[in-house]
Amino acid sequence: MEYSELIFKIIFVIAVFAVSLLIAMYSTYAERKIAAFMQDRIGPDRAGPFGILQPLADGVKMFMKEEIIPSHADKVLFILGPSLMMLTACMTGVVIPWGNSLIINGQEYIMQITDVNIGILYIFAVVSIGVYGIMIGGWASNNKYSLLGAIRATSQMISYELAMGMAIISLVMMTGTLSLREIVLQQPGAHWNVFYQPLGFLIFLVCAFAETNRTPFDLPECETELVGGYHTEYSSMKLGFYLFAEYINMFISSAVIATLYFGGFNMPFVAGLGLSHNTLAVLGVVFFFAKIFFFIFFFMWVRWTIPRFRYDQLMNLGWKVMIPLSIVNLLLTGLVLLWRNGLFHF
Amino acid sequence: MQSLTNRSKVVVNKKMSFMEKIYLPEIAKGMMITLRHLFKKKVTIKYPEQKRPVAPVWRGWHVLKRDELGRENCTACGLCAVACPAEAITMTAAERKPGEENLFREEKYAAVYEINMLRCIFCGLCEEACPKEAIFLTDRNVPVDLLRDDFIFGKDKLLEGVQPEKRIDISVRARAHRQIEN
Ligand code: SF4
Ligand code: SF4
Numbered sequence: 001m002e003y004s005e006l007i008f009k010i011i012f013v014i015a016v017f018a019v020s021l022l023i024a025m026y027s028t029y030a031e032r033k034i035a036a037f038m039q040d041r042i043g044p045d046r047a048g049p050f051g052i053l054q055p056l057a058d059g060v061k062m063f064m065k066e067e068i069i070p071s072h073a074d075k076v077l078f079i080l081g082p083s084l085m086m087l088t089a090c091m092t093g094v095v096i097p098w099g100n101s102l103i104i105n106g107q108e109y110i111m112q113i114t115d116v117n118i119g120i121l122y123i124f125a126v127v128s129i130g131v132y133g134i135m136i137g138g139w140a141s142n143n144k145y146s147l148l149g150a151i152r153a154t155s156q157m158i159s160y161e162l163a164m165g166m167a168i169i170s171l172v173m174m175t176g177t178l179s180l181r182e183i184v185l186q187q188p189g190a191h192w193n194v195f196y197q198p199l200g201f202l203i204f205l206v207c208a209f210a211e212t213n214r215t216p217f218d219l220p221e222c223e224t225e226l227v228g229g230y231h232t233e234y235s236s237m238k239l240g241f242y243l244f245a246e247y248i249n250m251f252i253s254s255a256v257i258a259t260l261y262f263g264g265f266n267m268p269f270v271a272g273l274g275l276s277h278n279t280l281a282v283l284g285v286v287f288f289f290a291k292i293f294f295f296i297f298f299f300m301w302v303r304w305t306i307p308r309f310r311y312d313q314l315m316n317l318g319w320k321v322m323i324p325l326s327i328v329n330l331l332l333t334g335l336v337l338l339w340r341n342g343l344f345h346f
Numbered sequence: 347m348q349s350l351t352n353r354s355k356v357v358v359n360k361k362m363s364f365m366e367k368i369y370l371p372e373i374a375k376g377m378m379i380t381l382r383h384l385f386k387k388k389v390t391i392k393y394p395e396q397k398r399p400v401a402p403v404w405r406g407w408h409v410l411k412r413d414e415l416g417r418e419n420c421t422a423c424g425l426c427a428v429a430c431p432a433e434a435i436t437m438t439a440a441e442r443k444p445g446e447e448n449l450f451r452e453e454k455y456a457a458v459y460e461i462n463m464l465r466c467i468f469c470g471l472c473e474e475a476c477p478k479e480a481i482f483l484t485d486r487n488v489p490v491d492l493l494r495d496d497f498i499f500g501k502d503k504l505l506e507g508v509q510p511e512k513r514i515d516i517s518v519r520a521r522a523h524r525q526i527e528n
Contacts, residue, residue: 038380042390202370305380306373 062240081137082241099285119180141233149229159318164207166326184264254295402522405483419480421452429475
């Protein structure tokens, strides 16, 4: 790797990290504002103009709160839980192709931290490790509510990961690659995968809600039955980490959805404008973030619209609807592919 | 039973139809409703910059009045405390010393006069009970505070000032009541 490329990568890593944190921070603000607007209120508006400094105030509050580790808790695991959660949340941004390449001084810099050729698998692996954060935290708290919340989270994630995985397999069968960058490059203009895989997209979207523990699948932190769920015993910044990680996860999920099904940094109607490569790349990044923000908004929109499922309904939906549906989608994709390749005659 | 609005729905425990079972159409419907609310007029009133408009007879934060010479009207008779259904008023009486005639109108006065604003139901019975026209409810909101103790209002927060500009206007309600009676 060349020297200049190394510097570019380092800057890029820091930028991605900072941007994910910033967006997660302002997602909390957006969440409160959107919730308020949907309920005909105006939400936080005291800290700074329009309450724009509210996330900072919340952060300061989190830091100032008393740090409590229950005496009956397993100390090491108790600290490991939120750390793991935060770690995995920040790790997923690595393989997302944030934009096309920039050409500076005749050299091409790809706007992606690393183009692993099994990008999708990497994301799945890291997201699955996130479950350990919840499970370890719930277990270490030594509290029945935490443990129940953690168990719920784990079983829910495992159930929905199956359907999600199969939706992805259909996509991968179609694209023939596991690299996220290549998948994006295969969707130029408005040839987005969502038009070829609508059912797969639907399954993926629903499962993404379940994976990020968002309403209607937020049973792990169901206040009405479980006090606070897996983070009942947590306080101060450790609680902050759990909550924050959830928002980063939401951001990353939105990015993954936009990448896989909505063409990532591709945008329609610009191919004929004759813009330079770099301008296009920057525009692409902007467009990609617009898509991401739409999905973050969508996550919140759903949250403030529908109530959460009952646990048996959740499991029914997961095992009796989502998984069969994803198998059907898999078979259909296979059939269409075979037919297209002429290996199949009616 | 007659319903108050025409929006009430009778809940029936019927089996869900297929369209309802796949959730998505219903969810889309719900999301359209929330989307509409996103652009609706907000009902929030930004207290304390804005205040909710109130009726002219509205009763709020009490005031202990002084007479034209700036002397406290209250004679610590305790009738308001007896009348108070919420038992929010307590007071300690004291005797007026020679030389204090410019401070207190009667020979006995309230050295301590406290209303617990968290107990008070703003019924206005203290005002009705008072024989000395000493206590009135005004159209001011009780200010927000953080501690329960701070809602026990003593004379520092109830008594009006001596200077004309520090007097508290109670004419709004008085006028409104007169209008209603006529
Ligand atoms: S307004 Fe009613 S409740 Fe309040 S202090 Fe007077 S008598 Fe008591
Ligand atoms: S406010 Fe009126 S009723 Fe109450 S103690 Fe004073 S004089 Fe008596």
